[in-house]
Amino acid sequence: MKKNLISATLPCLLLALTACDRSGEQSEKRQAVSETSSQLNVPDYWPKRQAPVNTALEARIQALMATMTTEQKVAQIIQPEIRDITVEDMRRYGFGSYLNGGGAYPNNNKHTSIDDWVLLAEQMYQASIDDSLDGSRIPTMWGTDAVHGHNNVIGATLFPHNVALGATHNPELIKRIAEITATEVAVTGIDWVFAPTVAVARDVRWGRAYESYSENPELVAHYAKAFVHGMQGQGETLFDQQHVISTLKHFIGDGGTVGGDDQGDVRVDEQQLFALHAQGYITGIEAGAQTIMASFNSWQGEKLHGHQYLLTEVLKNRLGFDGLVVGDWNGHGQIPGCSNEHCPQAFNAGVDIFMVPGDSWRALYDNTLADVKNGVISMERLDDAVSRILRVKIRAGLFDKPSPAQRALAGKKEKIGDSEHRAIARQAVRESLVLLKNRNQLLPLDPSKRFLVAGDGADNIGKQAGGWTITWQGTGNQNSDFPGATSIYQGLKNAIDKAGGQIELNVAGNFTQKPDVAIVVFGEEPYAEGNGDLDNLEYQRGNKTDLALLQKLQAQGIPVVSIFLSGRPMWINAELNASDAFVAAWLPGSEGAGIADVILRNTNGDIAFDFTGRLPFSWPATPAPATGKPETTLLAYGAGLKYGADELLSAKLPIESETASDQLPPVTLLAQSVKAPWRIDIGSPDQLITNTSNVQSAGPVSIRTIDKTLQEDARLLQFSGESIGMFALRADFPVDWRGYLDQHSALVFSVNPTKLGDKPLHLITACGEKCLASIDLHDTMQALPVDTWSQISVDLQCLREQGMNFGQTFVPFSLQTGSATVFSIADVKIEPGKAKTATIRCAE
Template sequence: MKNTIINHKSIIASFMAMTVAACGADKSAEMDSSAAKDASKIWPVLDIAVKKDDEIERKIVEIMSTMTLEQKVAQMIQPEIRDITVEDMRKYGFGSYLNGGGAFPNNNKHSTPADWIKLAEDLYQASVDDSVDGSNIPTIWGTDAVHGHNNVIGATLFPHNIGLGAANNPDLIEKIANVTATEVMVTGIDWVFAPTVAVVRDDRWGRTYEGYSEDPEIVRSYAASIVKGLQGHADKDFLSNDRVISTVKHFVGDGGTEKGDDQGDNLASEQDLFDIHAQGYVGGLSAGAQSVMASFNSWHGDKIHGNKYLLTNVLKDQMGFDGFVVGDWNGHGQVKDCTNDNCPQAVNAGLDIFMVPTGAWKPLYENTVQQVKDGVIKMSRIDDAVARILRVKLRADLFNKPSPAKRQFSGKLELIGAKAHREVARQAVQESLVLLKNKNVLPIKPTGHILVAGNGADNIGKQSGGWSITWQGTNNTNADFPGGTSIYQGIADQVKAAGGKVTLSEDGSFSTKPDVAVVVFGEDPYAEGHGDRENLDYQRGEKTDLALLKKLKAQGIPVVSIFLSGRPMWVNAELNASDAFVAAWLPGSEGQGVADVILTNADGSIQNNFKGKLSYTWPKSPDQAVINRFDENYDPLLPYGFGLTYGDENVLSDALNETVERDLSKVTTRTLFNGSMQKPWLLWLFSGDKEMEVNSNTHSIGALAYRTVDKVVQEDARQITLDGSERAGLRIASKSHFREDLRSDLEVKSALHFQIKLSEKPAAKVSLAMSCASEGDTQGSCGSSIDITSQLNALPLNEWQSISIDMACYANTGIRMADLVVPFELSSKGKLKLSLAEVKFEPNTAAQATISCQ
């Protein structure tokens, strides 16, 4: 940026005149004014602790007066570290960039803090180098540090938000945020995508554990505490050298989608949208949060990324938020008539920064620049967005702070996972545990013989859940959490110190009968999309953990269950098989916090009593996923706020109802394709190692030619022709390869049905496969195929026929219908020409299927 002598008063006046003129020219101004008036009926004007500063506003105008359109749009583009180079940063001068879940410097999971610092320093220096783009505005790096600096090996991992909500301790929350800010700054990063302030109303949602509570009361107070812990207090240490920029997310209503569908539709009234889902923004914005992340979800069918009323009229104009709004991972591409690389609608709605990973940033940048030139996006809207971005950067003093490698905490590796930080996390574990049942078994004296069993006992990855090193929290071992402690290790350390005996046995076997068994079990890690469930029945159709509990109890051993989960679940049978039951949620890296509460001191005195209280209602049936405090017909197993302490009378019997009362007659046909693909399913073509998503009526890829054809109406069927040069075919897969739960289809004896017209007899084996996601894999590695060659050879040519396959034929091979990714994949290595139509799962047809396994 050139050094220029400037008449600041003149520039401010002309800048304001330009903005006013642009607004006056906006044909929708009258409608916007009406919307703003309507917003005032429900949405408040917030008393935001961080006020506008005249000097900062003057500097904003000064900087913007020298910026080109291209430089301004570059401030609004946020690519991902896997998609850009240092040279890209030097050429374009992006305003910010991010590392997504599972992204690391050098694409190496085991990158050291020094690697993180080097990347931060390199990209920063490129951003302030004006030799190519003419701009020296510092870039900022954003990261998902949602329960500690969770992408970095060795960092302190705190309990996920659901556990912190049970602790209900705002002061502790501020300490946690402060520790997180410190560890983030060690790696040269200055912006955190937290806190999540979703108020979760349907526990089937896979991000339930990211919400503090089903009730906005805790969420509102916690949001303020997290913001203060990350950014500092507005009147004391706001964005000082030991603080980072915070992000209140996801605006708005993500926790209230229908059926708990991730990225789904929130149908709440506007009053409920504010009263329930927006209270975290009242708390977080009032405390001075400088960024807000737009949500993936829709509100009454309109995607939030393109909702001008909510992003501009409500958030900015009415509530008074003067920071910037950043999008979520290509969320703008979900707006009607948008794609990942073309979405003026989002800018016009009020989005200030596009989060645009996966390589779409360059065409998006170019398209946005052109759309401003063409008048599709008004220059006044670009100026507003850039002013907001600069305002935050100036408040954070980024123009004067040292570069990332030279900042106060940068490179101080002793702060990553420091003992004092882990002590804060350990306290959080202690206070988050909720005692649901206790038949005078707890606390346990550590001088006896304790058996520790279950696949969660010595598994730091499982107890940490999603967003732990990797995005889904999978593919980790204890070695990936140096300095951390499993629940077993925490128990073992105390038992051995007290002179007792501890045996670790995942399957519960032993040579000497123990005095008590502590069984640690629960949900495997998952993150957004992959955690959505059809109901809350724990281990539905499997019940291996229940078998372990019953085996131990049958041997006369008192059983203490430590349940790891990202939501309340229907565990009546597991509760019946337990003498004590602790909801431990997802405690993070400091598993010894569990031992601190369930074990006494060596002399039998209590170390720490239970403090946790349910911030989510506990269900009495698997279908009771939507049950929340203050509901009109509130009849849970355990209510909001429940939590025993030592000395309290036990309230749960050993005879809770274990019957699954499910009306299977309500299970209807599940359609995958009936002329068009049905949500959430997408059609893909593949040949050899190449694959492509279908987005046109004709395609060609390797050995396969594809086109739409007619069965009953125009283009209601799909034809493929294979030339036999390599294995090729088509598959139906869930969007983003998210896991879909089809266990109900299996329970009602469904079969996979499809219509097929064979144009040529197969020249080689034809397979029809299904695949599911195994732990640590989202692409579908657990699967099997069925040879349908003989069935095809029996069909007449050029006539539509029906083929069906019993779902049990796949389930019997080990495919987990709870984690289905690909329900239909037809392929062959030989020549083949056929057409397909009407692919669906039909209940109560398994016994009569073309291929049955009943």
């Protein structure tokens, strides 16, 4: 999910009658759209489906509707987030649903207990059926992003991400994974899962490519059906107390945007849209999926959240979908003429539930209620949406099941990370591994030998799990946050110790005794949507530290096995050349021992498990995406070696990139997440602690993630003024940025000041304990408009003149003040060529 938060201080807030003086224009546009839509014929390649009618169920819906007020109906279509509402808000309004976004937990505590999850579910449920304030006894439902297991919950089974599951080509495994996920979700009292993602990623530069099973729509179609059956149940198990509601997402075309741009535009024609991007919806609807999430992207320039033709004419009328359409994270606010607080266009187009995190939900409720009373939204349309919501709730048994705390699985902690569940996840890891290279049949390895395990992914469960893991972006986690999980190193160690071999872990590739084989685990840092978008698929572009590690080991005559962790195929020709064996391990999740199962022989010297994984996406021959043409495709869809097979690749692959340039690329330090190798530290200058949560305090400093343009892409900083406080991006090892100094770069960041004190506000960069530079930003910030995002840029030369050595950059950005100060920051980066136009400039 994701996110575009427009300022809540809009001048037209609550002015539903005037709608910022555009109501007449909007009404005319809606009428024109309605007339056009009614005249359009949906092409025959879209299958025509008639949803079966259950007369008893429909009669029950109508009976409920007859008792509901307009206020109660509008409350059903509002979905706020747990960080932004209270139980008393639920009691007063009776929201039809609510959610926890990625990185949102009860009590804002990522280590909150299973009992606390169930308690919040129970409290919200009881408040929703308490009719003392709103007169309604309709149960609410809780939605969550359980996209590779119940990934917001500490200790849950974490399955490989979808890209890895695509490599298994095993629909039955997908069904079993969905069943297990449903079980662990049910333990926490949650009713509704925002999965599966049935995107068909056509350009893996997209930061959500790992949420896509494959570039092949046929495989995605098989998986959609299997997942829905596993999540919701079938026959006698349909929506029993071990199954929950599924969601097909994101309708439609999210994987087909130009350039892989997240939330971008899809420019294929309608028949291609159907053939490439609709197949998971066709099979998912047939399998009984009850909800579909609208997408952030546009098709032919029109936002999907406002696309009446696709949402209503195609999805609901032609495909016969009689469940509900839920919006994505404030996605309605991206429609031209809309805001997060007011968007009848999205609702009239076919969105049945507004997903509205943040503090916009009150205004959205009031404005939507006014729209209904004033005819901007017809009562017929409102009744249609509410009937769909009630239909889903009745089918899912929410009116008939016990309350969340009384359900069969509620609070059964032993089911979270259950050994049987982990065994299936480990199987999924084994089946997802794709062997790209195995020179001289190096694999499988004899576990009785001596091994060096290197690379920063070897003993790093957060890295092997990827994004959407405990936190939204999957960052800020440590191995201790994964009780019961196994790192790749630990899985290797267990097997090698059992076989009598020797194993040494050293991230940098150093060793006390020369090993027989080095196993190097490396790859992408965790990311989620937006933050993971790339303009180029070259791995470690401009900073080839992992390649240097491989080459160092190879130069010492040590055979090298590379285990590559990534959410997508990448251009890694140089890394392939520096490896004797190369395994695409994707993002395997919590059960890292699955790698050892395949690459090591068993104690009898036999092959325990062969490689069965096959590429779900074409692998690129250049930094540009593979297109299926020989010159851009290194390995085709479906490629992958078994033991004993002939090599697929030549011994030495070309490593020169046609897209290479002497111009250094911009370096992002902080966007939705902090970029490796940096971390966020807060507190007093002499007592800093690492930021590990969305909301955290340390001494005089408090930090919270907020939305600027995308979900959680900014940080709200509050300095109490009781003592000097600091916010810092820091690393344990220095980075050499002298090249950026040579290219006239600037340190650039966005800032939104709320309250400034009277003491200096220092921007500090540091190159060691007694090596730093400081510039007072107080007057610069004072000149900026309050509660408005602005940009500040600082010529790196100014910092160099103050004593900064950019060849030893430990702290590229920090802010320090002793005043009571409140502001937000976002988009911290180094940009070449920006020095001459910087806010703060220095002499040539």
